[in-house]
Amino acid sequence: MVFLIATIASTIPLSMYTQSQEVIIMKKITPKEKELLLQILEYGILSTNQIMLINGVGKREVQRKLENLRKKDLITFHNIKKEGRKGRTEYVSSISEIGATIIRNEFDGQFYFSSDKIIFKNIYTAKxxxxxxxxxxxxxxxxxxxxxxxxxxxxxxxxxxxxxxxxxxxxxxxxxxxxxxxxxxxxxxxxxxxxxxxxxxxxxxxxxxxxxxxxxxxxxxxxxxxxxxxxxxxxxxxxxxxxxxxxxxxxxxxxxxxxxxxxxxxxxxxxxxxxxxxxxxxxxxxxxxxxxxxxxxxxxxxGGNLHTPKESIIGPSLNYEESLFL
Structure with a gap:
């Protein structure tokens, strides 16, 4: 699996941080936690099933990793209503302000978006x-x-x-x-x-x-x-x-x-x-x-022509049908 991830970080000197921000910087994350946080940052918001498919791991493992990140205040859970299923909801994850700050300080560059754009806030655009x-x-x-x-x-x-x-x-x-x-x-x-x-x-x-x-x-x-x-x-x-x-x-x-x-x-x-x-x-x-x-x-x-056979973006010689959910 290839992810579009570039080098990022903060150039802000430590002396410019407040005391609460210094506490955030002192928090340690493991390489695997960092990898998951980077994925959430790149995708903006991710469901448990999406993380399972991206990483090729089981549901319980993903839930355990997400809960550990949540306990460290590195991510935020959002409860989203599923389409077509009355009363059914699912939890999706986005990075928290603390998580974004830690990731910034794990690298030698900087984010190209400000924190208010990195942190997912508009739950109405979640779907x-x-x-x-x-x-x-x-x-x-x-x-x-x-x-x-x-x-x-x-x-x-x-x-x-x-x-x-x-x-x-x-x-x-x-x-x-x-x-x-x-x-x-x-x-x-x-x-x-x-x-x-x-x-x-x-x-x-x-x-x-x-x-x-x-x-x-x-x-x-x-x-x-x-x-x-x-x-x-x-x-x-x-x-x-x-x-x-x-x-x-x-x-x-x-x-x-x-x-x-x-x-x-x-x-x-x-x-x-x-x-x-x-x-x-x-x-x-x-x-x-x-x-x-x-x-x-x-x-x-x-071309919007509903009367012609549908096509594949990879062409007629390579096309295949295989659901990811079987």
Whole structure:
């Protein structure tokens, strides 16, 4: 399993800390505790099942490790209601202020995000973050199933990569054409390389929870139609090629992925995308299909055309179906 983790730390001298902060610094953590804290930081918030799959360990072991971190005040538990199950909830974990401070002082650099952005506070966005994490976990398993594939994912919220000069995430986009001013930030950007075929594909991910309207008269309001238009201009102007330098490759294709939380939402976005034939680079799927068939499966509606067979992001010759939950 490969994780996108860079060197981080604090350059603040010890003399500038308060007495309570000095107590935090004196706390010791084991290498395995540090590894788990780094994972939680990178993913923002993690459920027990997600940690199990990331590390390939059992539920009891994960629960024991999380409880030890909680007792040390290094993480915070949040109680989240499960979708589709009345009264059922699950605990998810995020790093605490103490945990973030300790991790800072374990390294020789610094976080690129301030503490208020590192520490997960908005519980209302938890389900969005968890679905994004599920996508990333499934993405990691592509390399395990198909060793010839290499995968690298960049999150919009990672604290381990520098921000742009304007203070926005590294994967944010801002540019102007003669008619439009484009400004957007995907939930994630990733590259899949096939070493045998010497091919590379670039993907941008939008996790959709059904909270945004499909269209609106205001171009300044977040909506699906505006997002698609922005990405279309981005694709046509080949702005995405800036990532060729980062991954030292020439892309053989570019895809925008919409991962939705329901079949109804998938159909709505497909109708929006399918109204313009130039949107064939936009692919749509659902959480349900991801869980049932994995990212190796033919789960994506290409160009919003619901009447054609679904496709796999790894192509027809490599596609496979294998749920992670069997």
């Amino acid at each position: 969005h973050q968890l679905l994004l994490n599920w996508f990333r976990i499934h993405l990691n398993f592509l390399h395990i199933k198909l060793p010839d594939l290499t995968v690298d994912f960049i999150s919009a919220t990672t604290p381990f990569l520098p921000l742009k000069k304007n203070g926005l995430p590294l994967i944010s986009e801002q540019f102007e054409t003669k008619l439009l001013k484009i400004n957007f930030t995907p939930d994630g950007v990733f590259c899949i390389k096939n070493k045998t075929q010497n091919k590379s594909l670039l993907f941008m991910l939008e996790v959709d929870m059904g909270t945004e309207s499909l269209t609106t008269r205001s171009s300044k309001t977040n909506n699906i139609a505006t997002k698609i238009k922005n990405y279309s201009v981005y694709f046509q102007t080949e702005k995405y090629k800036r990532y060729q330098k980062k991954w030292n490759t020439l892309f053989n294709g570019f895809r925008l992925l919409f991962l939705t939380n329901s079949l109804e939402r998938e159909e709505m976005i497909c109708k929006q995308v399918g109204s313009d034939r130039s949107n064939n680079f936009v692919w749509i799927s659902t959480k349900l299909e991801l869980f049932e068939k994995s990212l190796g499966g033919k789960i994506w509606v290409s």
